[in-house]
Amino acid sequence: MADVLIVEDEESLLHTLRYNLSRAGHDVRLCTDGRVALDMLLGNPPDLVVLDLMLPGMDGLEICRRVRAEVTNPTVSHVPIVMLTARDEEIDKVLGLEVGADDYLTKPFSMHELLARVKAQLRRADMGGLAGEPPAQLTADDLVIDVATRRAYREGVELRLKRREFDLLAYFLRYPAQVLSRERLLRNVWGYESAGDTRTVDVHVRWLRAKVEAEPTNPRRIQTVRGLGYLFVR
Numbered sequence: 391m392a393d394v395l396i397v398e399d400e401e402s403l404l405h406t407l408r409y410n411l412s413r414a415g416h417d418v419r420l421c422t423d424g425r426v427a428l429d430m431l432l433g434n435p436p437d438l439v440v441l442d443l444m445l446p447g448m449d450g451l452e453i454c455r456r457v458r459a460e461v462t463n464p465t466v467s468h469v470p471i472v473m474l475t476a477r478d479e480e481i482d483k484v485l486g487l488e489v490g491a492d493d494y495l496t497k498p499f500s501m502h503e504l505l506a507r508v509k510a511q512l513r514r515a516d517m518g519g520l521a522g523e524p525p526a527q528l529t530a531d532d533l534v535i536d537v538a539t540r541r542a543y544r545e546g547v548e549l550r551l552k553r554r555e556f557d558l559l560a561y562f563l564r565y566p567a568q569v570l571s572r573e574r575l576l577r578n579v580w581g582y583e584s585a586g587d588t589r590t591v592d593v594h595v596r597w598l599r600a601k602v603e604a605e606p607t608n609p610r611r612i613q614t615v616r617g618l619g620y621l622f623v624r
């Protein structure tokens with residue numbers, strides 16, 4: 391049971407979301423305006439937000455950005471955000487903000503899918519990020535990552551990684567030299583229980599390659615294994 395804030399200006403969708411999230415046992419708060427939603431988030435942060443992208447008052451991206459910028463209040467800045475978007479092309483933008491949304495769903499989506507995503511994010515927030523007890527430091531050649539401080543270095547220079555990029559890199563370093571399927575990565579890095587959108591993995595791998603590969607278009611470390619997934623080479 392969690393305190394969930396739903397921000398959505400489409401009345402019928404808002405009520406469908408409320409019905410389903412309440413039935414799943416959550417305490418639900420509703421909001422239809424972007425500015426009001428930001429006030430609610432800053433004043434009394436929920437355990438999770440389902441946030442529509444297009445809203446009157448202030449759009450979902452701006453809300454997301456402002457919430458993540460509240461670094462002096464981790465309860466606010468770390469709130470799990472599941473973004474609702476109308477178009478597939480917005481995926482990069484939604485996940486790619488400085489510290490963006492944790493997940494997204496493209497309309498129309500099934501309530502079953504929404505509930506699965508919400509559950510995954512709540513579980514992940516409970517775990518505090520990475521599953522299991524990882525070692526304090528992981529290395530591979532000139533890559534070093536410090537799990538406790540969540541910092542990563544390449545040739546001694548700190549890498550600017552987004553949260554999920556860090557989690558993904560840490561997972562690759564924990565399981566080198568084996569093929570990791572997109573489904574396994576979604577389950578262990580993203581916390582999904584059922585199959586999610588594997589493009590999420592591909593998008594993050596692309597970003598990660600740009601940061602850890604000498605030649606991102608001809609990757610040596612994070613290799614694609616056709617039809618199977620990805621392989622990290624130390």
Ligand code: CA
Nearest residue numbers: 399442444445
């Ligand atoms: Ca809308």
